[in-house]
Amino acid sequence: MPYKVLIVDDSTFFRRRLKEILARDPDLQVVGEAKNGKEAIEQARILDPDVVTMDVEMPVMDGISAVKSLMASSPVPILMFSSLTHEGAQATLDAMEAGALDFLPKKFEDIARDRKEAIELLQQRVKAIAKRKSFSRTGIQATGRPRFAERVAQGKPPPPPAAKPVFMRSASARNQYQVLAIGTSTGGPAALQKLLCALPATFPYPIVLVQHMPGTFTSAFAERLNRLCHINVYEAQGGEILKPGVAYLAPGGKQMLVEGNKHAARLRITDTPKDRAMPYKPSVDLTFESVASVFGGQVLGVILTGMGADGREGCRKLKEHGAKIWSQDEHSCVVYGMPQAVANAGLSDAVYSIDEFADNILNEMRG
Structure with missing residues (x-):
């Protein structure tokens, strides 16, 4: 059975190209699309995907908010797409802190030109994190996301790092x-x-x-x-x-x-x-x-x-x-x-x- 993928992005072009690229891999099946975080939550509940690709910046509900909501209601492996800016990096790290498992830079040029390396990397990453859902279903708790992501999803701040005793070197x-x-x-x-x-x-x-x-x-x-x-x-x-x-x-x-x-x-x-x-x-x-x-x-x-x-x-x-x-x-x-x-x-x-x-x-x- 191929892994089921839900694509979330406000760009019609990007959604279409992702769908075309992922459809080339027999192990992947795009089962749905959403153009904002709110639609993503609804589609995830209905479709039960094995993996979600998520844009960071979207109208109605952004990607970070969507990740928090999904992790609280119906946890699923999420691959973020983000711009190669410092602000994009910060937002992507926020999304990963909220529970997303991985990210890829959002490079329209690579997607548009069908670069072989970029296509293979995308397919490999999606399959790699999709396996986490299958793995967790065997009864083993998946621990890819940090525990404090659950607190973030509930609107609570992450706990501070635990204090450790003074380290004495022998x-x-x-x-x-x-x-x-x-x-x-x-x-x-x-x-x-x-x-x-x-x-x-x-x-x-x-x-x-x-x-x-x-x-x-x-x-x-x-x-x-x-x-x-x-x-x-x-x-x-x-x-x-x-x-x-x-x-x-x-x-x-x-x-x-x-x-x-x-x-x-x-x-x-x-x-x-x-x-x-x-x-x-x-x-x-x-x-x-x-x-x-x-x-x-x-x-x-x-x-x-x-x-x-x-x-x-x-x-x-x-x-x-x-x-x-x-x-x-x-x-x-x-x-x-x-x-x-x-x-x-x-x-x-x-x-x-x-x-x-x-x-x-x-x-x-x-x-």
Whole structure:
């Protein structure tokens, strides 16, 4: 049975093109259309879709309000479409905080010109998050969206990050670890927010973060994390010396590399090397490989939810140096792609749900 799709957008052209593109995939069936959030809620109740594609800016009821309402009444996997502006990024992150699982930049040119890469990406993303509904129906609770989304849907503010005890680094941990490295993609914003918000301000190691996102989105996402978390979170600019208690988010459209030595490691932001064919900008593989070259085995590497296999080879390089690798479990992933690739390659030393990562990181890195 193909996955049922509901398309929500106020643009007649965009709805028509999405329908044509999704209809090419035998695993997808467009069962309905809506031109605003109010119609989307009504159509979702009648059609019971497996996935909804949702525009952010619409008349009558905007996409964020529609997401909140759907999550409160009839939860369904939602893929947001958003403009590549800072404001569009903020709105999309608001929608994901409300319960949407993933997003794609709204590029009319790619849709109009029928670019093969854009078409395949759209079809893959829709199918990937549609599986979450099927997965949850097996009796396993889907945890792709953060718990506080339920509070938002009810008109309540998200709870503040829970206070954590002061983190004291033991001698054994000081010898074993120097950095925490985290890579993620689809479903990553909610997963990273949950994990990082649980770390105390006294976390004594630098953190390097790679999240597959466009440039305007990584900037907005870093700002949001910095407001919510006890630790400091910044979009990396290049030239920074890694400092304890600071998380550095790789900028979208670029590669983030760690250089120098473990006593004075610094970041370099660059384009993808000409001798490397990397589909992702930023790439978890490239960042993790550079971390391995500087810190050797004194790294805890974490792979969270995401499509594809980015991070597997970077984890392999870290393991060759003696580093420890953890991956997210299937039940709590929005898309069990990247963690599965790492686990299937025999590179994962432990598998945790997203709710378990922070406490286990604190316990592990204490020594």
